[in-house]
Amino acid sequence: MSQHIIHISSEFNISEGDSHFKKLRSEKNSNVMVDCAAISVWPSSITAFLADFLKKLDSRNITWSLNNIPEGSLKTINFMIYRKPAATHLIRKNEIPIVDNTLSWVVTSWHNIVATIKLLEDITFWTLLGPFFKHGFRYSRTLFEISERGMRSIGIVALVSGIMGLVLAIQAAAQLQTFGASIYIANLVSMAIVRELGPLLAALLIAGRCGSAITAELGSMVASEEMDALRAMGVSVTKYIVVPKFVALCIALPCLTIFADVIGMAGGYLFSVFQLGIPSSHYIDQTIQAISANDVMIGLIKSIADAVIIASIAVHQGLTTSGGAEGIGRSTTRSVVHSIIFIALAHLFFTILFYFTGHTLSFN
Amino acid sequence: MNKKAIIEVKDLVTSYEDNIVLDKISFTTYENEIFAVLGGSGCGKTTLLRHLLGLLRPDAGLISILGFDITKANDDEMQPLREQIGMVFQGAALFNSMTLAENISLPLEEYTDYPSRVIRDIVDWKLHIVGLDHARDYMPAELSGGMKKRAAIARAMVMDPKLLFFDEHTTGLDPVMAAELDRIIIRLRNELNITVVVVTHDLTSIRRISDRAIMIADTQIIASGSIKEMEQSSDSRVISFFMKHDKEEVLIH
Numbered sequence: 001m002s003q004h005i006i007h008i009s010s011e012f013n014i015s016e017g018d019s020h021f022k023k024l025r026s027e028k029n030s031n032v033m034v035d036c037a038a039i040s041v042w043p044s045s046i047t048a049f050l051a052d053f054l055k056k057l058d059s060r061n062i063t064w065s066l067n068n069i070p071e072g073s074l075k076t077i078n079f080m081i082y083r084k085p086a087a088t089h090l091i092r093k094n095e096i097p098i099v100d101n102t103l104s105w106v107v108t109s110w111h112n113i114v115a116t117i118k119l120l121e122d123i124t125f126w127t128l129l130g131p132f133f134k135h136g137f138r139y140s141r142t143l144f145e146i147s148e149r150g151m152r153s154i155g156i157v158a159l160v161s162g163i164m165g166l167v168l169a170i171q172a173a174a175q176l177q178t179f180g181a182s183i184y185i186a187n188l189v190s191m192a193i194v195r196e197l198g199p200l201l202a203a204l205l206i207a208g209r210c211g212s213a214i215t216a217e218l219g220s221m222v223a224s225e226e227m228d229a230l231r232a233m234g235v236s237v238t239k240y241i242v243v244p245k246f247v248a249l250c251i252a253l254p255c256l257t258i259f260a261d262v263i264g265m266a267g268g269y270l271f272s273v274f275q276l277g278i279p280s281s282h283y284i285d286q287t288i289q290a291i292s293a294n295d296v297m298i299g300l301i302k303s304i305a306d307a308v309i310i311a312s313i314a315v316h317q318g319l320t321t322s323g324g325a326e327g328i329g330r331s332t333t334r335s336v337v338h339s340i341i342f343i344a345l346a347h348l349f350f351t352i353l354f355y356f357t358g359h360t361l362s363f364n
Numbered sequence: 365m366n367k368k369a370i371i372e373v374k375d376l377v378t379s380y381e382d383n384i385v386l387d388k389i390s391f392t393t394y395e396n397e398i399f400a401v402l403g404g405s406g407c408g409k410t411t412l413l414r415h416l417l418g419l420l421r422p423d424a425g426l427i428s429i430l431g432f433d434i435t436k437a438n439d440d441e442m443q444p445l446r447e448q449i450g451m452v453f454q455g456a457a458l459f460n461s462m463t464l465a466e467n468i469s470l471p472l473e474e475y476t477d478y479p480s481r482v483i484r485d486i487v488d489w490k491l492h493i494v495g496l497d498h499a500r501d502y503m504p505a506e507l508s509g510g511m512k513k514r515a516a517i518a519r520a521m522v523m524d525p526k527l528l529f530f531d532e533h534t535t536g537l538d539p540v541m542a543a544e545l546d547r548i549i550i551r552l553r554n555e556l557n558i559t560v561v562v563v564t565h566d567l568t569s570i571r572r573i574s575d576r577a578i579m580i581a582d583t584q585i586i587a588s589g590s591i592k593e594m595e596q597s598s599d600s601r602v603i604s605f606f607m608k609h610d611k612e613e614v615l616i617h
Contacts, residue, residue, distance in 0.1 A: 135474055225457040232417050233471050234446030236439075240474075 004029045009038040012046055017053035030062055037068040047073055051080035112338075116316045119238070123246050123312070126239045142244040149210045149245070150252025154259065156209065161193070161201050161260035165267025168192060173276060182276050186286035189268030194291050198261040199299045200347060203306035206253055207339040211314040214245055215335035218318025219328040227319070237319070246311040253307035254300050261299065302350050309342045367394035370527060370559045371416065376425035378411060385411050387583040388425070393576075398553055398560045400570045400577035404605065407580045409563045410454075413531055416561070417451060418442050430526060447475055450520030454532045456512035458504040458519070464491070465500040468519045475523065490518040494548060510541035517548060527559050528552065534566045546572045567609040579605065 004027070006020055024032060034054075039046065054077065057064050066074065130136035172188045218241065221227055230237050265287060272278045317335040321327050371393040378386045385408040393399045403409045414420045415427060418434045427435050432445055458467050468487045472478060478486075491497055494514040504512060513533065520528055530549070534542040546569050553560050564570060570577060571591055578588040579602060587594045587602045595606055 134477070221459075224455050224460075225453040226459055228414075228417075228419055229451065229453055229457040229459075231419055232446065232449070232451040233474070234439075234443050235470070235474050 003031045003033055005033045005035060007035045007038060008050070010041065010046065012039075012049055014049055014052060017049055017056070021053065021056050024057070024062060025060060032057060032062055032064045033067055034064060035067045036073075042070065042073045042076075044076070047076045048080060051077045055081055112316065115320070116312050119242075119316050119319075120308070120312050122238045123242055123315075126236065126243045127247055130239060130243060136239065138240065138244050142247050145244045145248030146252050149206070149213075149248050150255060153206060153209055153252070153256060157202055157205055157256050157260050158263045160205060161198060161264040162267040164197055164201060165189060165193060165264035165269075166271050167267075168197070168264075169268035169271040173271070177276075182272070182278060183282065183286055185268060185272050185276070185278075186283050187290040190265050190287045190291045191295065193264035193268075194261050194295045194299050196299075196302075196347070196351070198264055199257045199302040199306060200343070201264075202253060202256045202260045202303060203310065203343050204340060206249065206256065206307075207310045207336055207343065210249065211310045211339045212332050212336050214311070214314040215318040215321075215332045216328055218242075218315060219321035219331050222319060222321045223324055223328065242315050242319075245315065249311040250304060250307045253310070254303045257299055257303040258296075261296070298350070298354055302347060305346045305350070306343050309346060310339045313338045313342065367396075369393070370395055370430060371399075371561065372426070372428040373416075374426040374428075376412075376415065376427060377423045378408075378415060378420070378425075379423055380411075384583055386580070389580070389585055391578050391585065391588065393559060393561060395559055396553065396557055397575040398549065398562065398573050400574035401561065401563045401580065402565065402567075402570060402577050402605070403580040404565060408583065409565075409580060410531060412580070413529060413561075413563045417449070417529065418446075447471075447523050448526045450523065450525040450528045452513070452516045452520050452528070452530045452533060454535055456504070456509075456516040458512060458515055460504050463501050463503055464496065464507070464515050467504065467515065468522050471519070471523050486522065487518075490522050491515075493521070493552075494518045509536050510538075510544070513537065513541075513545060514548070517545075517552075521552065521556075524556070525558065527561070530560065530562045530564070532564050532566075533562060534564065534569045539568075542566070542569055543572070545569075549573055565609075567606070581605075 004024065008016070034050070036050075054064055058081070066077070069077075126136065168189050169185050172185045173182060176182055176184055176188070218227075221241070227237055227241075230240060269280075269283055269287075272283050273280050314335045317331040317338070321331040323330070369392050371391075373392070374390050376386055376389045377384070389412070401409050401412060411420065415422055416429065418437070422435055425435070426433060429445060430448060434442060434445065437445075458464070459470070462470070465484075465487050468490055469483050472483045472486060476483075488497070488500065491500055494517050496511060496514055496518065499507065499511060499515070504515070507515065533545055533549070537545065549560055549562070550573055552558060560573075562570070562574065574591060576588070576590055577594065578585050579594065580586070581601045586599050587597045594602060597603065
């Protein structure tokens with residue numbers, strides 16, 4: 001049987017190989033010599049195409065030989081054709097059934113909550129007792145954090161709460177004007193903002209603006225071994241890094257809440273006075289009658305609870321970050337999402353509590 | 365020789381989940397020596413180091429550092445020991461929000477009552493030792509990799525520790541900088557009479573600085589002694605480690 005000779009050039013590709021292959025099959029050749037003399041440069045693509053072609057020949061029991069091929073390329077082609085798949089020891093546990101998945105979600109959530117509470121113990125210790133130790137409390141850092149977390153959030157809190165006050169007044173006006181009760185816009189706006197919307201808006205904005213920042217900062221510190229460095233020096237991470245942020249949030253958020261209350265009510269005032277023509281003094285009187293110190297305190301209690309929630313979740317997520325840049329992204333997302341969920345739950349809890357205790361605290 | 369033992373590890377066992385990382389490892393490090401822990405990637409070198417620092421707790425076994433058993437000690441009990449140990453992390457682990465001088469003075473401000481001018485003197489001296497006098501007010505992000513490593517050494521040295529740990533101290537450095545770092549380590553050992561433990565896979569550097577070494581592979585110590593002694597070993601894994609690294613050097617240089 002005669003030997004078939006194929007000359008290939010550097011233009012050789014898969015379709016050319018296929019056409020050669022079809023031709024060989026139809027002519028029932030069983031012996032081929034591939035001559036590569038025309039190829040001067042051997043990029044991996046040509047070796048791979050050639051190897052692919054030769055594998056097809058092997059599958060049809062056509063014997064082949066290569067001519068004028070440099071030794072290096074021959075080695076590459078031999079590797080591509082005859083290599084054994086690398087043994088892998090990795091077993092990835094991907095396929096967990098849904099039930100198991102839900103269960104593991106519950107278990108992890110539980111672990112997270114327990115760990116966060118333990119962290120809070122430590123934080124409380126250093127916050128309350130730290131100032132009595134030598135170097136136990138970082139005052140200047142705490143001030144810096146207050147300005148960084150609190151002062152710089154004033155703009156966005158003012159913007160959003162002002163708009164919410166305005167929107168609330170407009171919505172209320174549409175309903176109340178039909179009864180000729182426009183003056184009660186003052187009651188509605190001030191009550192809604194002071195008791196619920198002010199604290200809620202401030203908390204959500206801070207969760208988005210500061211909770212995420214804290215998680216990302218701590219997460220990247222974990223990733224770059226800075227936390228290990230602190231521990232190796234014997235400096236408490238809670239004391240040195242966490243407490244300033246925690247205290248800063250607990251101080252900044254109530255302040256921002258009061259600020260949001262004022263701006264929100266101002267938004268309602270602007271619409272009522274300049275659009276509806278309610279006399280300014282009348283509106284202010286009505287507002288002062290509507291809200292009491294009680295309502296403000298209820299708002300503040302909510303906002304302190306929110307601050308604790310945001311700070312502890314952000315810190316916990318930051319400190320448990322693992323897996324580099326991707327991990328930081330994941331824990332930052334979780335930090336904001338969990339914060340928002342627990343803020344909503346906390347507001348629900350307090351609202352129900354104050355509903356059943358008759359909307360009052362014993363402050364008056 | 366009757367030298368004082370600084371680190372004693374006996375039958376240390378540790379695991380991540382179901383994987384045993386280190387299985388019954390024992391070794392001793394003596395005073396004023398540069399001791400190297402060798403091994404390929406992922407053999408548990410860094411895990412061992414984290415155990416020696418007390419950042420991880422072993423499953424079983426005993427680790428005694430400066431005559432103090434750290435396997436059962438809690439953080440409060442570890443405190444006095446930590447002031448005598450310095451650690452240089454792989455990525456330097458400087459605090460990015462502080463200047464170099466603040467980074468280095470951190471342990472001093474935490475542990476001592478020195479007035480700020482004294483702290484400043486000490487910090488400037490440590491910076492001078494590592495050749496970073498001009499960089500004291502830079503932020504870590506503004507420094508090159510080699511400068512960060514040297515700054516990390518300065519920070520580890522600031523409390524005048526008796527024991528200094530290095531994790532992969534030559535990683536990411538050019539050969540000139542790596543050699544400079546080796547010189548700094550030898551100088552610190554000679555002048556300040558400290559014990560140095562280096563965890564690495566960089567054989568060039570180890571040949572330059574180490575007195576004794578152990579090599580870890582497959583959860584066990586497979587060779588120990590000086591590098592010369594190790595090269596005589598008949599264990600195929602040891603031989604292949606030396607062969608591979610020598611070949612690598614030929615390729616690079």
